[in-house]
Amino acid sequence: MKHILLLFLFLGSSLSAQDNINFELISNFPLPETGNDIWGYVDAEGTEYAILGSVEATYIISLEDPANPRQVAVVPGTTSTWRDMKTFQEHCYVTTDAGADGLLIIDMREIRTDSVAFKFWRPELIVNTDTATLARCHNIYIDEFGFAYLAGCSINADRNDRGALILDLNQDPWNPVYVGAETRAYAHDLYVRDNIMYASEIYNGEMGVYDVSDKANPVFLGSAPTSFDFTHNIWISDDGKYAFTTDERGNAFVDAFDITDFTDMKKLDSYRPLETEGRGVIPHNTHYYDGYLVTSWYTDGVVVIDGSRPNNMVKVGAYDTYEGPDGGFSGCWGAYPFLPSGLVIASDRQTGLYVLRPTYDRACYLEGTVSDATDGMAINGALVEIESEQLAFDNSDATGEFKTGLATSGTYNVKVSHPDYKTFNGTVELNNGEVTELNVQLERPLEISVEIMVLDEFTGDPVPQAQVKFYNADRNILTQSDSDGIVTLNLFDESYIIVAGSWGYRYATAEINPLDNTSMTVELPQGYQDDFALDYGWTVEGDAETGSWVRDIPIGTPASGDPDNNANPGNDVEGDVGEQCYITGNAGGGSGDDDVDNGTVILKSPPIDIEPLTLGAASIDLLYSVWFYNGGGNNMPNDTLTVKLVTTTSETIIDEYTSNTDGWVDVSISVDDLNLDSPVFQLVFETADRQGSGHILEAGVDAFQLVFTTSVQDASISEFVKIYPNPFEDVLTIETESSEIAQLNIFDMMGRRVFTVNTSANIERISTQLESGIYLLQIQTIDNQEVSKLIIKE
Structure with missing residues (x-):
């Protein structure tokens, strides 16, 4: 069923993520060591079991009471990261990709x-011209x-x-008979139905398909x-028309x-969880169940995708079994959805067996086109977002088409x-199992010419080649001032935040x-700051x-070995710019x-010249934040x-780091020392x-700045100089008994020069427009220099 809408503009709301959808946790059964794959089994009395692999053994766990x-049994074996298992009739078959357990x-x-x-079956087999004892295999599949x-x-x-390697289990499940092999390419995993074998040829990066009617x-x-x-x-759809891969x-x-x-197999769609997109999360195994793809997604846990419309796959269920950081090979290894009770059993490498009760609901689909309101031409690259707790968005393609959806029906804003x-917003009604068609026409906004003048805050001079960034929720524009410190560009009729800077x-x-x-003037304070929101051209070597x-x-x-912490940071320093x-x-x-492997990496700042900024500064402090992680490897970390x-x-x-910082660390170093x-x-x-050390080595740098501070306690004035009144409100008088005054400078408490005047007299009266507060007055005479604390009253 389709609903066709044409949308126009109004305001929408914000997006947020949802971790667990349409799953109920029934129980969690931890293992004493790291787990791996999982399969299910039902005995003659109808009792369900989880068969769970670990690095040391195969566990058989009764689910007679799922809570x-x-x-009920443990079969130890060779230590191995990989164990995979399948069942046939009243037997279970387990492969191990290490050691010599055979099958x-x-x-x-x-x-x-x-x-x-149980037994470890280790036959001597002849495959092509090779003869050897079966020692290990990576995976197994058993067909109908x-x-x-x-x-x-x-x-x-x-x-x-x-x-x-193909084995006949029908004659004697306890003693398989080798009947043939396929050796075109390495297969990491297999799926077979109707005598068609689908091979995950991992090192070729492809799905290979074979007719295995003749097993030899x-x-x-x-x-x-x-x-x-x-x-x-x-895994293959029930009708055999579609394949789903990881x-x-x-x-x-x-x-x-x-x-x-x-x-001529054609890719129709690709899906990954939007909530953790770009964070390095890894899909592992997917299984097709009644149009749903129940997928183990390592650190994302179990993810259920509605695959009944394979050209628009939508997440409709999720349960996160893993509480550590995103990315890597921790978390959910396998998820089995085929038990008669409807329960899903999942294996988490760190926390063992999960028994979950799913609610399978078809997705609410939103599909349509985006075009130009003036000429009707398709718009490529328009972002279509359903504003909901579950992230749901897509970008229109070259034909203007988009496809997205979410798990829960309701009325939603669409942006x-x-x-x-111009950004358009509208309302749609979405229902489970239905496609709502949405055709949007976008209007070109009014463009207005804007001029920004970038000046030195102290001298008032233009700052050429300053970087200026304009951004809001929809746009991010980076430009540069010209030789006169001017930025001229066209902006749409909407609000922007400006960040300007120069080295x-x-x-x-x-x-x-x-x-x-x-038009606007932006004044840059003298000094050094780089939060890396702008690119000042730090150089990289190594x-x-x-x-x-x-x-x-x-x-x-x-x-490495500590899934609750990160090797590479997951965010920059909190509170800085960008x-x-x-x-x-x-x-x-x-x-x-x-990470850093087998060599050196060097990061260099542009040249820093502190001499023009030190006048009146009592101290100069170098500030930055640093991240360092060193772990794993073949010996004690020593980087x-x-x-x-x-x-x-x-x-x-x-500064030097030989042990982990356990996060971002703020550093302050006195340059004067x-x-x-x-x-x-x-x-x-x-x-x-x-x-050759094999260590995991990661480092990070952020929030660099040089801070110039004054110290009023150190401020002193000789008996030959008079300053009055101090504190003052309107006019300040400075008088010397001997040498003429050459220059007067006033600095704020960050060491920034905020007032200057050149003169050649023994007495000088000055009036400033400075805000009330504490300042530092520097009096430069022909003979020497005097410094005094200065207070401006309200």
Whole structure:
């Protein structure tokens, strides 16, 4: 059923995220060690069981009372990160991708007596020209005809030939019979139905399809690449028309394919959880159940996608089993949705078995087009957002089409925005299982010419090539002042925040709406500040293979062996301007995916000249925030983050880190105490990963500034100089007995010069427009310099 609407403008509300949707936690059963995959089993009496792998064993857990799971058997095996299992009739088959367990076979017929028989089946097999004992396999699938397909086994000498070993379980489930192999490419996982085998050929980054009607002679039918080039798992829709895949990489998707023609398989859609988009979360395994994709998504837990419209996949359920940071290989490994009770059982690597009761509701779909209100042409790249607790948005494509949706029916505001158009908002009624069609026409806004003058706050001179950023919720415009300190550009008739800055100055911020004001002066205080909201051209050097310094919004990665903390930060320093900082690598994923590896990375500031700013300053403090993490590896972490001030002739180490900072750390260092040989220097951050150490090494820098402060306690005046009245309100008199006054300067308590006058007299009267407060008066005579505390009254 479709509802067709044409929307026009009004105001909307904000977005927020929702963690758990349409799931009820029934119970959680922890394991004594790290877990891995999971499968389900039902005995002859109808009792349901969870079969759960760990790094040390295979656990069989009774769900006779789902609220109180009970362990009934444990089968120990080789220590391995990977265990996968499937069942056939009254037997369970477990693969282990380490050691030499071969294929673990468990006889489940006596399971109700808390007893199982098991053996490790290690036959000698001949595959092509290779003969070897079956030692390990990565995965297993058992089809509806009683054939087992082992993936990624150790028989073939060349790993790339390890596709599928095919076993007949019908003759004797306790003693499988080897009947054939497919060895075109390494398979990480397999799915087989109607004698068609779908292979997750992970190192080829594609889904391979084979006809296995003749088990001794599989026939290749076709392949299709998946979106992140690391095909990990495949499941097929009940009607056999669609395939759904995962790529085991940070920020990857569940992909949907039309597979009605194996020679021309077409990708229809890709989905990843919007709430954690860009944070390196990794999909692991997806299973198709009655049109839903029940997916284990590592740190996101269990995610249920409505796949009944494979060209518009929408999240309709979620349960987060993992409380640590986003990204990496912690959290939910597997989720099994096929128990007759309808329960979903999931395995979390850190916290064990989860028994969950899902509520399966079809998605509420919103689909339509975005076009230009004047000429009717399609608009590419318009952002369509449903404003709800669950994030739901899409960008229109080249034809103007968009598709999105959410889990819960209701009346919602919809926002449609594009940088070149006015933002439109409207109301839609969304219902579960229905498609609401929305066609939006966007109008081009009024453009108004705006002129911004960027000046030095103290001298009043123009600041050329200053960076000026204009932004609001929909737009982010970065420009630069010309040689006269002027920025001229066209802005839409809406409000903007301005951030302006230049190296050698502190930031200045302002607000502007071109309807109210078409010209503005922005004054930059002298000094140094860089929160990395603007790009001042810090330089990056080094020879490390990965993990070079980048200026970006940080993507957190979990710390090695400590999932509750991050190796790479997940945010910049709170309270500074903007969201960017400098970090060593920022690709997301696991902690070792883009950390500093096998080399050095160096970050250098532009040259800093403190001499023009020190007049009247009692002290100069260098402030910055730093992040450092060093863990994991082949030995004790021994890497270092070093901070240096470098002049043309010297190098001074001012700070050093050899242990984790456990977050952002604020640093303040007195420059005066360093006795530098030059007022011009660079700030340098250097860290290195020792060759072959395997350590996880991450560093970050943010919130740099130089602070110039005065000290009224140190202010002194000689008996030859008179200042009166002090405090003063309107006019201040300065009188000397001997030398003429050459220059008077007034500094505020941040060390900024706020008033100056040149003269050549023994007596000077001055009047300022300064606000009331405490200041520092510097009197420069021909012979010497005098400094005094100065108070201006209200």
